[in-house]
Amino acid sequence: MKVSVVILNWNGKTLLETYLPSVLEHSKGAEIVVVDNHSTDASVAFVATHFPTVKIIKHSQNWGYAEGYNQALKQLDADLFCLLNSDVRVSKGWLDPIVTHFKDHPTTAIAQPKILSDHQPNMFEYAGAAGGFLDQFGFPFCRGRIFHSLEKNNQQYEDTVPVFWASGACFFVRSRVFAELNGFDTDYFAHFEEIDFCWRAAHNHHQSVCVGQSQVFHLGGATLPNTSAHKLYLNIRNSLYTLLKNLPSNRVFIILFLRMVFDGFLGLWFLISLRPRLLLAVLKAHFYFYKSFGATYKKRGSYTKTNQYFVLRSIIVQYFIFKRRFFDDLKIRVKKTLETRLRSE
Numbered sequence: 001m002k003v004s005v006v007i008l009n010w011n012g013k014t015l016l017e018t019y020l021p022s023v024l025e026h027s028k029g030a031e032i033v034v035v036d037n038h039s040t041d042a043s044v045a046f047v048a049t050h051f052p053t054v055k056i057i058k059h060s061q062n063w064g065y066a067e068g069y070n071q072a073l074k075q076l077d078a079d080l081f082c083l084l085n086s087d088v089r090v091s092k093g094w095l096d097p098i099v100t101h102f103k104d105h106p107t108t109a110i111a112q113p114k115i116l117s118d119h120q121p122n123m124f125e126y127a128g129a130a131g132g133f134l135d136q137f138g139f140p141f142c143r144g145r146i147f148h149s150l151e152k153n154n155q156q157y158e159d160t161v162p163v164f165w166a167s168g169a170c171f172f173v174r175s176r177v178f179a180e181l182n183g184f185d186t187d188y189f190a191h192f193e194e195i196d197f198c199w200r201a202a203h204n205h206h207q208s209v210c211v212g213q214s215q216v217f218h219l220g221g222a223t224l225p226n227t228s229a230h231k232l233y234l235n236i237r238n239s240l241y242t243l244l245k246n247l248p249s250n251r252v253f254i255i256l257f258l259r260m261v262f263d264g265f266l267g268l269w270f271l272i273s274l275r276p277r278l279l280l281a282v283l284k285a286h287f288y289f290y291k292s293f294g295a296t297y298k299k300r301g302s303y304t305k306t307n308q309y310f311v312l313r314s315i316i317v318q319y320f321i322f323k324r325r326f327f328d329d330l331k332i333r334v335k336k337t338l339e340t341r342l343r344s345e
Contacts, residue, residue, distance in 0.1 A: 001099055003030040004078035007086050008068050010037040013046050015086040015219075020051060022089045030082075030095060031055060035072040037062040065168065066184035066193045073178060081178060083171040085127075087219035089118055097213035098172055101160060109177040109206035110198055112166035113214035114144075116153055124150050125218040128167020130157035131210030132195070135315040137255055137262070138243045140165065140195060142327070143210070146315065149325040156328070158212040164309065166208050168194035169218050177206055185241070185299070187292070191231065192238035199246040202306050229281040236263060236285035244289075244296050248305040260286070262316075 005027055009016060016034070023032060033055045036044050047054055057072045069083055080102055084090075098111050117125040124130065129144030129151070143163075144151045166172070171194055181200050184193040198208050240259065247255055263282055270279035289296075311330075318324045 001080055001103055002078045003080045003082065003095065003099060004033055004076050005030050005082045005084055006033045006035060006069065006072060006076065007084050008035045008037060008065060008072070009039060009043050009086050010062055011039045011041045011043065012086045013039075013041045013043045016043060016047060017050075019087055019089050019219075020047070020054070022091075023084065024051065024053070026090050026092050027095055031076075031078065033057060033072070033076065035059065035068060037064070037068045063186075064189035066188045066190065067186040070183035070186060073175070073183065076175075078175055081173050081175055083168065083173070085169045085218065087118070088170055089217040089219075091215055091217070094214045094216055097160075098211045101209065101211050102172070102174070105207075105209075107205075107207050108209055109174050109201055110166050110208040111172040112163075112170055112210050113216050114153075114157055114210065114212050115167055115169055116215055116217050117150070118217040118219045121217055122153055124153060125169075125220055126150065127169045127218055127220055130212060131161065131163030131208075132165040132167065132198075133311045134164055134195075134309055136310045136313050137259055137316075138239060138247075139315050141315045142167075144327060146319055146325060146327065149319075151326055157210070160209055160211045160213070163208050163210050164202065164311070165195045165198035166210065169220075170216050173197075177201060180204070185245075187241065187296070188238045189234065191234040192242055196238070196242040196245065199242065199309060202309065203246070203303050229277040232278055233281040233285045236282060237288050240285070240289045241292075241296050244293070245299050246305060246309070248307050251307075 005023060032053070034047050035057045037059050038061045044056060044058060047056055057075055059068060059071060063071060073081055080099065094113060098113060101111065102108055112128055112131060114130050115125045115128045117123045124144030126145055129142035132140050132142045134140055143157050181197060185196055188196065201208065240256070243256055243259065244252065263286065267279050267282040270282065312318065318330060324330060
């Protein structure tokens with residue numbers, strides 16, 4: 001199985017200098033590719049000079065995450081792509097368990113490793129942790145991370161399990177499935193595109209997994225910090241896009257309405273707490289969602305939408321009302337629902 005590890009870069013010379021050596025050292029047999037999103041720093045020259053074995057693809061503009069990868073992967077010939085953030089340090093043997101799983105499980109289309117924090121290697125990292133899920137309202141959470149509560153890594157997620165979405169920080173996908181689904185939705189630019197992709201894959205009965213025997217370490221927030229108003233805007237807008245595109249017909253409008261009510265309360269909270277930039281981010285997200293509603297609705301397609309997209313009713317209720325801050329608190333419900341979903345498919 002031919003594997004290409006593809007790293008998207010934008011003005012990330014320092015990150016490449018720090019993290020690319022581990023990828024080269026621990027990814028023997030894989031093709032390593034750096035895709036440059038029209039950087040204005042010395043990223044391309046640095047890679048060409050110091051890492052001559054790395055293939056470089058240069059874009060003529062900054063396409064963002066979604067289109068940046070879409071354009072690059074068309075130029076590569078591999079059975080399996082690993083889309084790897086430029087701020088990820090990989091560990092010895094990280095590829096072997098995942099590649100083996102893909103070889104042994106032809107129905108697996110998408111996978112991620114266990115993602116730990118590069119700042120605190122004994123803690124899970126926000127972006128994906130040990131595999132992602134959704135609640136009924138489309139709010140994402142992970143094994144190892146619910147909202148901003150991060151778990152310590154006590155080898156509790158060493159198994160390989162089905163998940164609903166895999167993290168874009170280290171995203172493995174079969175090349176034929178990526179082509180079948182026409183890649184990421186380019187309207188997203190960045191954030192939430194991997195969740196949309198995995199949801200569309202689920203409609204076509206493709207399986208996503210987390211392979212816990214593989215682990216990487218993610219710096220996180222290298223492109224946009226978690227407190228960024230622009231990041232909040234992208235997350236809200238793109239999550240609404242994802243719901244409109246993927247929810248089954250009997251749920252789409254009621255769930256969207258309830259999400260809008262929630263966003264209204266969120267905006268009110270930002271107003272009361274005197275955070276005008278975050279309030280404007282919420283308003284901007286909704287403006288662009290309403291503006292593109294018709295075009296986004298047309299993307300729903302005629303295929304059957306899976307009803308088995310969520311593993312519990314409301315992660316907000318579980319977290320804020322019942323104070324269930326860690327995934328173990330949800331384990332019985334999640335396991336039962338996952339088994340039901342797998343049997344139905």
